[in-house]
Amino acid sequence: MTRVRPYYADQSLSAAFYDVVTAADAQLTGDIALYAGLGPAGGSVLELGAGAGRVAIALAERGFRVTGVDLSAAMLVRARARQAAASAEIAERLEFRQGDMTSLDLKRTFDLAICTYFTLAHVPAGAAWRNTFAVMARHLDAGGITAVHLPLVEAMRLPGPPPEALAFDRPLPGGGRLQLHVRERRFREAIGRLDQVIEYVERDAAGGVVRRSPERLTYYVADPTPFAAAAGLEAAQTPVRLGDVGEIWVFRKA
Numbered sequence: 604m605t606r607v608r609p610y611y612a613d614q615s616l617s618a619a620f621y622d623v624v625t626a627a628d629a630q631l632t633g634d635i636a637l638y639a640g641l642g643p644a645g646g647s648v649l650e651l652g653a654g655a656g657r658v659a660i661a662l663a664e665r666g667f668r669v670t671g672v673d674l675s676a677a678m679l680v681r682a683r684a685r686q687a688a689a690s691a692e693i694a695e696r697l698e699f700r701q702g703d704m705t706s707l708d709l710k711r712t713f714d715l716a717i718c719t720y721f722t723l724a725h726v727p728a729g730a731a732w733r734n735t736f737a738v739m740a741r742h743l744d745a746g747g748i749t750a751v752h753l754p755l756v757e758a759m760r761l762p763g764p765p766p767e768a769l770a771f772d773r774p775l776p777g778g779g780r781l782q783l784h785v786r787e788r789r790f791r792e793a794i795g796r797l798d799q800v801i802e803y804v805e806r807d808a809a810g811g812v813v814r815r816s817p818e819r820l821t822y823y824v825a826d827p828t829p830f831a832a833a834a835g836l837e838a839a840q841t842p843v844r845l846g847d848v849g850e851i852w853v854f855r856k857a
């Protein structure tokens with residue numbers, strides 16, 4: 604039986620093709636502009652779960668100084684490669700570090716702390732959410748802003764496509780294709796947990812399978828307000844809906 608890898612693990616195709624999949628994701632349209640609008644020009648940003656640098660690098664291009672933290676070595680390799688390929692001016696505004704957002708303590712503060720594209724939903728909505736909000740609050744001065752992009756529970760309830768259907772099918776730069784199937788999808792409403800197995804299939808230009816990797820993606824959904832309040836963060840505006848599947852919550856440190 605094929606081994607099911609965790610998302611973003613070493614050798615995972617979710618890490619290898621993260622940029623291909625997110626570049627085609629219309630549900631993310633506008634997120635970077637929204638984050639950029641929350642910080643002062645040239646300000647400092649802490650991104651928890653910075654992944655392959657999609658947001659961090661775009662914010663550095665807009666003049667922000669960004670520290671991106673992520674647990675996944677495979678994702679950080681990609682972020683650092685993009686940093687190395689950027690101009691010296693942009694590269695020096697970026698720092699990527701390996702770390703756990705639920706326990707991080709960099710012993711400094713930032714103008715803005717962000718947790719983008721469902722990153723918080725990767726950890727259970729209990730102690731891990733409480734600790735992550737405490738981490739965000741610890742890295743802000745009074746009046747500092749935090750933004751957290753979370754999935755909508757309505758979207759989690761939707762049935763997935765049939766397991767054999769192509770959920771994603773895009774050409775790859777070398778002439779092949781990347782195809783995704785949702786092999787399993789189960790939402791447990793009582794505990795706000797969505798379990799999915801998404802199979803990544805990389806094909807060559809002739810249609811042959813180069814690599815195949817089923818990967819487990821779990822999301823936890825809940826109202827973040829009580830977790831934010833416990834960390835001394837209050838709502839700064841009503842959540843901003845992004846596409847059909849998520850919304851960005853914005854809090855201010857009291």
Ligand SMILES: C[S@@+](CC[C@H](N)C(=O)[O-])C[C@H]1O[C@@H](n2cnc3c(N)ncnc32)[C@H](O)[C@@H]1O
Nearest residue numbers: 652653654657673674675678703704719720725
């Ligand atoms: C969906 S990706 C988001 C990447 C990037 N922020 C973006 O918007 O494109 C989620 C990231 O969160 C990271 N992650 C999950 N749990 C984490 C934790 N406890 N601490 C740090 N990073 C974590 C994963 O490794 C992954 O890179």
